[in-house]
Amino acid sequence: MNRRQFLTALGGVLALPRFALAQQAERTYRLGWLGSATLRTEPYNIAFVERLRELGFVEGRNLVIEYRGAQGRLDKLPELAADLARQNCDVFLAPGSEPVLAAIKQATRDTPIFVLANDYDPVATGHIASLARPGGRITGVSQLQLELPAKRLELLKELLPKARRIAVFSDTTTAGQLEAVKAGAERLGIALHVVEFKRAPYDYESAFAQLRRAKAEGLLVLVSGFFAPARRRISELALKHRLPSMFGNSLWAEAGGLLSYGPNFTALYRRAAEQVSMILKGRKPADIPVEQPTVIELVINRKTANVLGITVPQSIALRTDRVIE
Secondary structure, three states: OOHHHHHHHHHHHHHHHHHHHHHHOOOOEEEEEEEOOOOOOOHHHHHHHHHHHHOOOOEOOOEEEEEEEOOOOHHHHHHHHHHHHOOOOOEEEEEEOHHHHHHHHHHOOOOOEEEEEOOOOOOOOOOOOOOOOOOOOEEEEEOOOOOHHHHHHHHHHHHOOOOOEEEEEEEOOOHHHHHHHHHHHHHHOOEEEEEEEOOOOOOHHHHHHHHHHHOOOOEEEOOOOOOHHHHHHHHHHHHHOOOOEEEOOHHHHHOOOOEEEEEOHHHHHHHHHHHHHHHHOOOOHHHOOOEOOOOEEEEEEHHHHHHHOOOOOHHHHOOOOEEEO
16 A cells, blocks of 8 residues: 555544544434424324424434423413423424413523414514514414404305304314404304303313204304314214314315315425424524415315205305315
8 A cells, every 4th residue: 555545544534533423413403392282193293393304303313302282281381381491492383372372481581482373463462573573582474363264254154145153163262263253243144153162171062062952054163273183073073963164274174074264284384394494503583584374275075065965156166276075
C-alpha cells in the first residue's frame, strides 16, 4: 500500500466514528398531544403522524409523541396538561375544543402551541392577534365551525322542504355552533329540538327515544370530539329511527350518515403536520399564519338515502363533491 492509499484508508477509518457520533447526536423531538375524547387511532390523527413521518419526524427514531387523552372528561384536562408540561416538549398539539387549549396555556408558559380549533374563533377569544399574524406562541388551523353549522341546517332544510322540526345534538364544547344554528333556524322558520349531552359517556339510545317523542323530522349533529368516536352508532340509530342526518365531515357519511358538509379532516390534519414540522425546524409560531380550510365538501351517502326513500333534489346533487354508493 502506497502513502496515498494509506492516508485515504486512514481517513475512512477516522470518519467512521465521526459519522457514528453524528447519528447518535441526531436530535430527538418531543410533541405533547392533548386529546379530549378522540383517540390517536382516528383516521385524521393517523394521517397527521404519517405526514410528520414523510417530513422526517419519525416515532422511535427522532420523534417522541407524548399523548394524553381525557376520554371525554373535560375536568381531567388541567391535570393531563400539567403532566405534559413536565415532559420537556418542543411543541404542544391542542386539537378540538377551547378547553384543551386553555388547559395547555395554563400549564405552560413558553412552549409553542399548535391548535386545530373546532368550536371557537381563536381571534375573537383573544388567543391570537390575527389569522395572518398570530403573534405570541400560538398558531394553527381554524376550522370555520362557527360559519358552517347554519349552512348545514340550510342544506338539510333544502333536502327536507316540508320539515318543520329539526333535532340538534349538542354538548358542552359546541356552544358557539349551537348559537349559529339557532340564528339560522330563525331565518329558515324551523323549530329546533336540542339534545344537550352533559357528561360522557353519552346515552344515544335515550336521546333518540326523546327525538321520537318530539317528532323530529331530521337530525343535525354538531362537530364535537365527544361525538366523533360514536359516529357509526349515531348514524345507525338515525337510520333505524328514519331520521335524515347531517354531519360535519365525510367520515360520518362514510359511516352511514346521510349528508356531511365540511372540511376534509384527513387533508386538514396532514396540513397541520406540515405546519408543526415548521415549528420543530425552528420557525416561530408568531410568524406562521393561522390557516383555514380552502375546500368544503358536500358528501351524500346514496345507500342511506335509498333506505330512507329520499330523492336528493337536483339543486343539492349538482353541488355534491362525492357520492358514497
